[in-house]
Amino acid sequence: MVNRFENKVVVITGGSTGIGLATARLFAREGAKVLIMARNEAAMRSARESIYGDVEAISGDISKLRDLEALAAYLKRKYGRIDVLFANAGGGVLGPMDAVTEADFDKTVATNFKGTYFTVQALLPLMGVGTSVVINTSVAGSKGLPNFSVYSATKAAIRSLARTWTTDLKGRGIRVNAIAPGHIDTDIMVRNGIPADQVAGINNEVTKQIPLGRMGSAEEVANAVAFLASDEASYITGIELTVDGGWTQV
């Protein structure tokens, strides 16, 4: 077995389900000390129990600066540093443009844009030469998908952060990249308000547009995150790596 992350301190926001959970499993399997953060404590407990390796969970909401400050203080006390940050937590209210409310807008922006921004800012004092930050964007950030207006705009915004931060952090040896998943088999749609009975139809329609002819798995995204986080990607910074079965290329 490869142990690319032996004793590395890896922080994964939204590590309790879906892509974050698959990524936490991969890092833990490869020897990392993994910390996951999300809001739902029951989901985090079951995630922790399902991961083989060194993993701990802290509950918190990335849209609340005090939760991020508490996370940073805990990590500083325990490790004094972090080696990998996967800023993965995200979601948002989906729906047609004329139905988006101010509350929907604020919630989506607070999670994806503000939350990602301040996650990275809060943990920056713990980063040093060799730290890798991976931001979870989405192909939605560069496609005109119906019902995704606010979500997509927040993802385009955080893709932009990966560019800007490479120069903000110039000379500090910290790499920042984005990962852009395509249509990945997780519960994200149901968890963000799409009725369960519509999900199969949406999956069917989207899959028709994907050259590889299927949805991706959370593990396939995790593999790409681990690559960006690893020393194999030591000269890669500022990019967005798309994991979408070719969807955005056709």
Ligand SMILES: NC(=O)c1ccc[n+]([C@@H]2O[C@H](COP(=O)([O-])OP(=O)(O)OC[C@H]3O[C@@H](n4cnc5c(N)ncnc54)[C@H](OP(=O)(O)O)[C@@H]3O)[C@@H](O)[C@H]2O)c1
């Ligand atoms: N699945 C896809 O097709 C797809 C495609 C492109 C991009 N993505 C992105 O991939 C990331 C993970 O999505 P997923 O598909 O794995 O969906 P998911 O299963 O719904 O995972 C979302 C994770 O983020 C956490 N989270 C959400 N809001 C949070 C907040 N305010 N503070 C802390 N944690 C929060 C959730 O836990 P709690 O709710 O308990 O907090 C959960 O652990 C998201 O950023 C999503 O936008 C997914």
